[in-house]
Amino acid sequence: MKSRFTSTLLASAVAVCACLPALADGGGPVGALGAATATVIDTPEGMVVDSLYGCPKKCSKGLAEAFGDENGWKQQIVGAVIGIPTGFVFGVPYGAFHGMHHAWNVGYDKPFSGDSFIVCDK
Numbered sequence: 001m002k003s004r005f006t007s008t009l010l011a012s013a014v015a016v017c018a019c020l021p022a023l024a025d026g027g028g029p030v031g032a033l034g035a036a037t038a039t040v041i042d043t044p045e046g047m048v049v050d051s052l053y054g055c056p057k058k059c060s061k062g063l064a065e066a067f068g069d070e071n072g073w074k075q076q077i078v079g080a081v082i083g084i085p086t087g088f089v090f091g092v093p094y095g096a097f098h099g100m101h102h103a104w105n106v107g108y109d110k111p112f113s114g115d116s117f118i119v120c121d122k
Contacts, residue, residue: 034111038103046099046119047092055094056087095119 060083064075099119107116 031108031111034116035104035107037112038107038116039100041117042099042103042107042119043096044099045117046097046102047095049119050095050098051088051091054087055091056084059083059087059090 060076060079061070062079063083064070064072064079067075067078069075102119103116106113110116
């Protein structure tokens with residue numbers, strides 16, 4: 001009796017797990033679960049990417065352009081000296097917001113896909 005119950009339970013679990021990819025078309029409870037899972041991954045990932053690369057690069061280029069010549073070596077040095085630390089500081093909260101925004105937009109529409117777990121600007 002006990003092994004029949006266990007076999008039935010195991011067969012039910014296999015049947016449910018086999019049809020889950022077909023239900024992952026976006027939206028509904030599966031979309032919300034995919035977005036929640038992507039939030040756990042994308043928020044710290046966005047913080048790292050935007051604080052170490054995205055915001056420092058944009059800040060230093062923007063400052064070099066604001067100082068006159070975007071391609072001038074003096075403007076680039078001053079832009080990097082000021083822009084990299086500033087971009088690092090402001091990149092942490094911006095990256096957290098950016099990662100969370102990406103997770104809830106892409107993770108809800110395409111749950112558990114590769115696109116929902118990679119934060120990048122296209």
